[in-house]
Amino acid sequence: MSSPRPNIESDYLTVFQEVTRLISTVHTSQEVMDLVVRRLPSLLDVDAATIRLLDAGTNSFVLGAAWGVSDEYLSRSTIDTKEVMDTLMEGRPTARKNIDVTCDHDSCAFISNEGVKSAMSLPIIFQGQITGLLRLLTKDLREFSDPEINFAMSLAEQVGIAISNCHMFQEMKNQVTFFKAQREISQLVNSTLNLDQILGAIVKKLPGIMGVMACTIRLLQPATNRLELVAASGVSEKYLKRGNISRENSIFKVLKGEPVAIYDAPNDPRVNYHDEIKEEGIKSILAVPIKNDQEIIGVLRLLTDSHRSFSASDIHFAVTVAEEGGNAIEKARLYRKITLLFNQIEEHERFLQTILDSLWMELLVVDPDKRVIMVNKQFLTTHQHTEEDILGRLYRSISPRTVEDEQQFHLEQVLTSCKPVTVVKQYQEGDQEKWYERHLTPILNSNGQVDFVVEAVNDITDQVMLEQEHSQRMKLQGVIEMAGTAAHQLNTPLFAALGTAQLLRDDLSSEEMIEEMDLVISNLKKMGELTREMIDVTGYSSSEYVGETRIVDLTPAENK
Amino acid sequence: MAEILVLDDVQDAVVLVKKVLTRQGHNVQTFTEEQEAIDHVGKNHVDLAILDIKLKKMNGIQVLEEMKKLKPELKAIMLTGYPTLETARTAIELGAGEYCVKPIDISELKEKVTDVLAG
Numbered sequence: 001m002s003s004p005r006p007n008i009e010s011d012y013l014t015v016f017q018e019v020t021r022l023i024s025t026v027h028t029s030q031e032v033m034d035l036v037v038r039r040l041p042s043l044l045d046v047d048a049a050t051i052r053l054l055d056a057g058t059n060s061f062v063l064g065a066a067w068g069v070s071d072e073y074l075s076r077s078t079i080d081t082k083e084v085m086d087t088l089m090e091g092r093p094t095a096r097k098n099i100d101v102t103c104d105h106d107s108c109a110f111i112s113n114e115g116v117k118s119a120m121s122l123p124i125i126f127q128g129q130i131t132g133l134l135r136l137l138t139k140d141l142r143e144f145s146d147p148e149i150n151f152a153m154s155l156a157e158q159v160g161i162a163i164s165n166c167h168m169f170q171e172m173k174n175q176v177t178f179f180k181a182q183r184e185i186s187q188l189v190n191s192t193l194n195l196d197q198i199l200g201a202i203v204k205k206l207p208g209i210m211g212v213m214a215c216t217i218r219l220l221q222p223a224t225n226r227l228e229l230v231a232a233s234g235v236s237e238k239y240l241k242r243g244n245i246s247r248e249n250s251i252f253k254v255l256k257g258e259p260v261a262i263y264d265a266p267n268d269p270r271v272n273y274h275d276e277i278k279e280e281g282i283k284s285i286l287a288v289p290i291k292n293d294q295e296i297i298g299v300l301r302l303l304t305d306s307h308r309s310f311s312a313s314d315i316h317f318a319v320t321v322a323e324e325g326g327n328a329i330e331k332a333r334l335y336r337k338i339t340l341l342f343n344q345i346e347e348h349e350r351f352l353q354t355i356l357d358s359l360w361m362e363l364l365v366v367d368p369d370k371r372v373i374m375v376n377k378q379f380l381t382t383h384q385h386t387e388e389d390i391l392g393r394l395y396r397s398i399s400p401r402t403v404e405d406e407q408q409f410h411l412e413q414v415l416t417s418c419k420p421v422t423v424v425k426q427y428q429e430g431d432q433e434k435w436y437e438r439h440l441t442p443i444l445n446s447n448g449q450v451d452f453v454v455e456a457v458n459d460i461t462d463q464v465m466l467e468q469e470h471s472q473r474m475k476l477q478g479v480i481e482m483a484g485t486a487a488h489q490l491n492t493p494l495f496a497a498l499g500t501a502q503l504l505r506d507d508l509s510s511e512e513m514i515e516e517m518d519l520v521i522s523n524l525k526k527m528g529e530l531t532r533e534m535i536d537v538t539g540y541s542s543s544e545y546v547g548e549t550r551i552v553d554l555t556p557a558e559n560k
Numbered sequence: 561m562a563e564i565l566v567l568d569d570v571q572d573a574v575v576l577v578k579k580v581l582t583r584q585g586h587n588v589q590t591f592t593e594e595q596e597a598i599d600h601v602g603k604n605h606v607d608l609a610i611l612d613i614k615l616k617k618m619n620g621i622q623v624l625e626e627m628k629k630l631k632p633e634l635k636a637i638m639l640t641g642y643p644t645l646e647t648a649r650t651a652i653e654l655g656a657g658e659y660c661v662k663p664i665d666i667s668e669l670k671e672k673v674t675d676v677l678a679g
Contacts, residue, residue: 114660131602136635136651354626484642485642487641487642488614488641488642489641490641491640491641491642491661491662491663492570492572492573492612492614492641492662493572494662494663495569495573495576495639495641495662495663495664496570496572496573496575496576497578497663498663498665498666498668499573499576499577499578499579499666500664500667502667503576503579503580503583503666523667524663525663527660527663528663532661533640535643
């Protein structure tokens with residue numbers, strides 16, 4: 001194409017027919033782009049061709065397909081001069097030569113190293129919108145003629161239509177696939193209230209449906225409001241443990257409710273950890289918010305292993321799945337909370353029941369209708385009842401040791417006064433005398449009315465017996481001490497009297513006087529024996545004397 | 561004839577014992593105050609002390625202990641109207657020859673005195 005050929009129009013028509021025929025045989029935009037860059041160079045007599053697509057997310061051109069140039073050349077950061085790019089963005093084609101020499105940007109070295117001398121750049125337009133760039137490159141100096149440019153422009157237009165048609169076809173196909181997949185995922189996540197199963201279903205199912213490599217889910221933890229990885233598939237542990245991503249620009253946006261599609265993840269500033277992303281082989285990322293109603297509860301990310309420009313339907317589908325998942329996640333979380341709460345209540349109830357059953361006292365709980373609503377094990381065991389026999393029955397009919405009116409009176413008293421009552425009462429059980437202490441305590445509601453009355457019945461027979469025994473012992477001790485003290489006080493004067501009487505007797509000569517003195521001595525000795533008995537006393541019993549007076553019989557130690 | 565000391569808080573009791581033992585030929589000194597009795601032992605020769613257990617400020621056991629400190633060879637008879645095992649054991653441990661319970665027969669008292677003085 002260095003000089004116009006004689007049958008140029010015929011050649012253009014042939015090329016045009018060839019291109020339109022070829023692009024009508026393929027169904028994906030990638031296939032269209034690959035085909036165009038591969039076939040155009042020979043048809044238009046150029047050395048290389050590239051197609052770049054406009055990434056709406058970053059408003060920059062990303063590589064779609066290329067032929068005839070190296071990867072190094074393709075990886076340059078600036079495609080062409082600002083002037084060229086501005087012309088293209090206005091929808092006009094432009095052709096330049098000596099582009100390796102008249103270069104004013106930071107990627108000139110890539111152009112000269114590749115040996116590219118001339119370039120024809122054409123906007124790919126669909127329905128008045130720039131959707132990409134087609135560039136034809138030569139390694140020799142080439143002056144592109146207007147007919148050539150116009151012809152190439154019409155080809156670019158065809159390419160634009162083909163890419164868009166493929167996109168539309170692919171979108172429609174995707175819509176059908178997504179619709180089916182959405183139903184499937186919806187069924188999966190709504191078939192269980194198990195949070196882990198729901199998360200697992202999403203991360204395992206979604207990559208296959210959307211044709212991506214991996215999927216991760218991070219949820220905001222209610223307590224800390226921090227994102228926490230809760231499920232993942234298709235990526236390594238090492239990648240997952242790369243670090244905190246909460247400060248990534250893409251996450252900020254997603255947490256505000258906007259989906260973020262990243263075409264070139266290893267170089268895009270909206271994500272961090274570029275080295276780890278490269279190492280993992282991730283090329284593109286789609287991040288969408290997980291919502292429950294209007295609240296954002298997490299982030300779902302889809303990761304690809306080849307560059308992908310996520311379509312509107314891709315994004316819409318991912319958002320829909322994330323929302324569906326969000327609702328199911330929230331339901332499962334709620335269910336988990338309720339289950340936990342329920343378990344705690346059950347645990348508390350068991351704990352309380354164990355305590356109540358371990359009490360030695362009998363316990364009854366009565367409602368304001370005077371029906372028994374709870375009894376403890378001690379009550380059931382003591383009275384040989386089962387819970388089924390007791391619960392719901394009237395207090396009057398099951399209350400043991402019923403002295404009916406009195407028992408009812410105390411309950412009535414608590415129900416009306418709202419104050420606790422304690423009653424100590426003696427009952428005859430068979431031939432045994434028993435003592436019981438009953439505490440009736442009202443449980444009041446927030447209005448100050450009685451919700452329940454708790455009756456605790458304690459058998460205090462042993463305690464009463466002990467008290468009685470103690471009282472007897474104290475009395476006995478008093479009597480014994482009294483007897484001992486009296487004997488001691490008596491003994492000394494008795495000794496003086498007895499001794500003096502004995503001395504006197506020795507001095508007497510009259511038989512009659514001696515006989516009388518002996519009587520005195522004998523009675524003093526009897527008194528001495530009595531005081532000895534009083535000293536030796538260890539117990540006593542009392543017997544009737546005259547009228548209400550009682551007399552004490554002392555019990556000496558040897559008689560005990 | 562022996563030098564005998566009698567200590568009781570009741571005057572009638574010491575008078576009686578003095579009469580009984582004086583008739584036996586002993587020389588008897590009587591006291592109702594504990595300290596006076598102890599002082600007497602410290603200053604005079606005493607063969608036998610007859611001590612009541614219940615006294616005014618001290619008890620007979622404490623008095624015996626004090627007297628024994630002054631005269632370890634002193635013989636003693638304890639007299640009490642309220643015998644207990646504890647006072648009996650302590651009295652014997654302190655060297656009392658007899659432990660008699662009031663009211664004691666005077667013939668028995670005389671015998672005990674003779675026995676203790678001989679022992």
